[in-house]
Amino acid sequence: xxTPLIEVVDLEKDxxxxxxxxxxxxxxxxxxxxxxxxxxxxxxxSGKSTFMNLLGCLDRPSRGSYHLNGQDVSRLSSxxxxxxxxxxxxxxxxxxxxxxxxxxxDNVALPLMYAGMAxxxxxxxxxxxxxxxxxxxxxxxxxLQLSGGQQQRVAIARALATRPRIIFADEPTGxxxxxxxxxxxxxxxxxxxxxxxxxxxxxxxxxxxxxxxxRIRFQDGRVVEDQTREAVAA
Amino acid sequence: MxxxxxxxxxxxxxxxxxxxSFLTMLxxxxxxAAVILMMAIGEGAQVMVRDSIKSMGSNLFIIMSGASTSxxxxxxSGSAPTLTFDDADAISELKDVxxxxxVSSGSAQLIYNGINWSTSVFGTTPDYVVVRDWPMExxxxxxxxxxxxxxxxxxxxxxxxxxxxxxxxxxxxxxRIKQAPFEIIGVLAAKGQSLDxxxxxxxxxxxxxxxxxxxxxxxxxxxxxxxxxxAVSEKSMEIAESTITDLLRSRHRIGVGQDDDxxxxxxxAIAETAAATxxxxxxxxxxxxxxxxxxxxxxxxxxxxxxxxxxxxEIGIRMAIGARRRDVLWQFLIEALTLSLIGCGxxxxxxxxxxxxxxGLAGLPVAVTPTSVLLAVGVSFLIGVFFGFYPARRAAGLDxxxxxxxx
Numbered sequence: 001x002x003t004p005l006i007e008v009v010d011l012e013k014d015x016x017x018x019x020x021x022x023x024x025x026x027x028x029x030x031x032x033x034x035x036x037x038x039x040x041x042x043x044x045x046s047g048k049s050t051f052m053n054l055l056g057c058l059d060r061p062s063r064g065s066y067h068l069n070g071q072d073v074s075r076l077s078s079x080x081x082x083x084x085x086x087x088x089x090x091x092x093x094x095x096x097x098x099x100x101x102x103x104x105x106d107n108v109a110l111p112l113m114y115a116g117m118a119x120x121x122x123x124x125x126x127x128x129x130x131x132x133x134x135x136x137x138x139x140x141x142x143x144l145q146l147s148g149g150q151q152q153r154v155a156i157a158r159a160l161a162t163r164p165r166i167i168f169a170d171e172p173t174g175x176x177x178x179x180x181x182x183x184x185x186x187x188x189x190x191x192x193x194x195x196x197x198x199x200x201x202x203x204x205x206x207x208x209x210x211x212x213x214x215r216i217r218f219q220d221g222r223v224v225e226d227q228t229r230e231a232v233a234a
Numbered sequence: 235m236x237x238x239x240x241x242x243x244x245x246x247x248x249x250x251x252x253x254x255s256f257l258t259m260l261x262x263x264x265x266x267a268a269v270i271l272m273m274a275i276g277e278g279a280q281v282m283v284r285d286s287i288k289s290m291g292s293n294l295f296i297i298m299s300g301a302s303t304s305x306x307x308x309x310x311s312g313s314a315p316t317l318t319f320d321d322a323d324a325i326s327e328l329k330d331v332x333x334x335x336x337v338s339s340g341s342a343q344l345i346y347n348g349i350n351w352s353t354s355v356f357g358t359t360p361d362y363v364v365v366r367d368w369p370m371e372x373x374x375x376x377x378x379x380x381x382x383x384x385x386x387x388x389x390x391x392x393x394x395x396x397x398x399x400x401x402x403x404x405x406x407x408x409x410r411i412k413q414a415p416f417e418i419i420g421v422l423a424a425k426g427q428s429l430d431x432x433x434x435x436x437x438x439x440x441x442x443x444x445x446x447x448x449x450x451x452x453x454x455x456x457x458x459x460x461x462x463x464x465a466v467s468e469k470s471m472e473i474a475e476s477t478i479t480d481l482l483r484s485r486h487r488i489g490v491g492q493d494d495d496x497x498x499x500x501x502x503a504i505a506e507t508a509a510a511t512x513x514x515x516x517x518x519x520x521x522x523x524x525x526x527x528x529x530x531x532x533x534x535x536x537x538x539x540x541x542x543x544x545x546x547x548e549i550g551i552r553m554a555i556g557a558r559r560r561d562v563l564w565q566f567l568i569e570a571l572t573l574s575l576i577g578c579g580x581x582x583x584x585x586x587x588x589x590x591x592x593x594g595l596a597g598l599p600v601a602v603t604p605t606s607v608l609l610a611v612g613v614s615f616l617i618g619v620f621f622g623f624y625p626a627r628r629a630a631g632l633d634x635x636x637x638x639x640x641x
Contacts, residue, residue: 082556085556091554093638097547101247110552111555114552114556117457
């Protein structure tokens, strides 16, 4: 059997609070294979965001193991984690998280800069990514000159810039209207279907989760439901 | 991450907040300009003092007539001419003394061709220009024979040449000093300002005998106002001072316990004091300026700290997409460095410009030295690193999740 892309065993995460320790994750074990489209669901406080931060290498677990592509993430230094986020992982956030003073092109080129790519090369690749999300004409606009849907597409282009294997999307449609949400989700489905990019989507909306083939539901820091079914896609 | 990208990022951040960047730099600009300007003025003052000392001559003593008390009444030096020409001769015979010249001085009006000029007239001997190491520009100095015969010859300084003769050659011309005609036989080379600020070139020198006959009519015969003496070397200054004192005390029959009726002053020591004073002054000026540079650096740190707080979310985003801690550290460090170095550049221009302006307007000699420029640039760089490092480290130490959550 091939090494799974993501494998977590007994993952736990504690947060110190004023009233003692808050256990955000209380032992999560699961495997996500390359090319999956997974929706992580749950109410706020269920631990789904904590889980995604751990998977996205933004945070380290308190206990338990996390292997990404066979590599034990807990043993990596913060620089190695940064390199991993840069090369293997793309993030799409609810609030887009674009740098407001940079143009769309410079925003998309940013991860390439941290990958050590030279200026001209990264601008070309960023332009190509923007064209892929249908914003080739808008590359010199700043985020404030773009609509919410367009901003999220810039963010997706940025997530794709270093050609990562996984994209983590945290409530990517939370700030978008229904029609724009549908476009964004269609684009995600297409990426997953046509390019085999692994997608992990955090959402609390059932109709957004419905795009995914697999749904994992969190409650009180544990997985309470994990089912795979046919996607509603296109 | 490659260096040009760091510069590009820093430049973008600074140009996005132009006003803030400008105000932040202002502290550095003023600090560097102050350092350059103060050091230029200090250096100029030192050059001026050095030149004055050089023009004074080396290993010099001035022996003034009538020091301290005279019959119980305290009178200023030089007021009672107790020194005789023979005293000067006796001093010059001493082993540790190279030469000594008596001087009788006073001011008088010169007239040449209907033009008049008031200046100081020195009656002295040929040894005076030897002691003062004062070369001639043209013509020659009067000799011992002129002194013995009371010849009506004069040697004049550059200022007198300019005021009375203009472009005319003064050699061989007759001027009147207090109505008495004197023939000009030589012109002294320029000496410039003395330590006490007098123009040493505004002078006429005549044989001391002629001066006492015709010009300093109220002077007592064969008495000098002061004697200039030169020791044979710097090492013999101390011995020379005591032997001169002993000699004069015995010549003037001053008993044990009685006060001297003269005073011996070591001019070289006075000059060294003046040089030390200017050096201290320029160090003081530089220090004050350096403090303003440090204040400028603190200004940079303040703004960088505000900037890190304000851009916490940006830092989180950069970390999420792959910025390593050291990339973030460098980003903020380079920003601080860019600010301080650009500030330094502008400050340099202002400082050098200001130095020449001060030099031109106030007539002060200013000297912008490569040392002061290097110092200003070096200190700015260090300040950029020093005061940029703390905010940069704070930025680099942020937790990516916390940073992403901040508004």
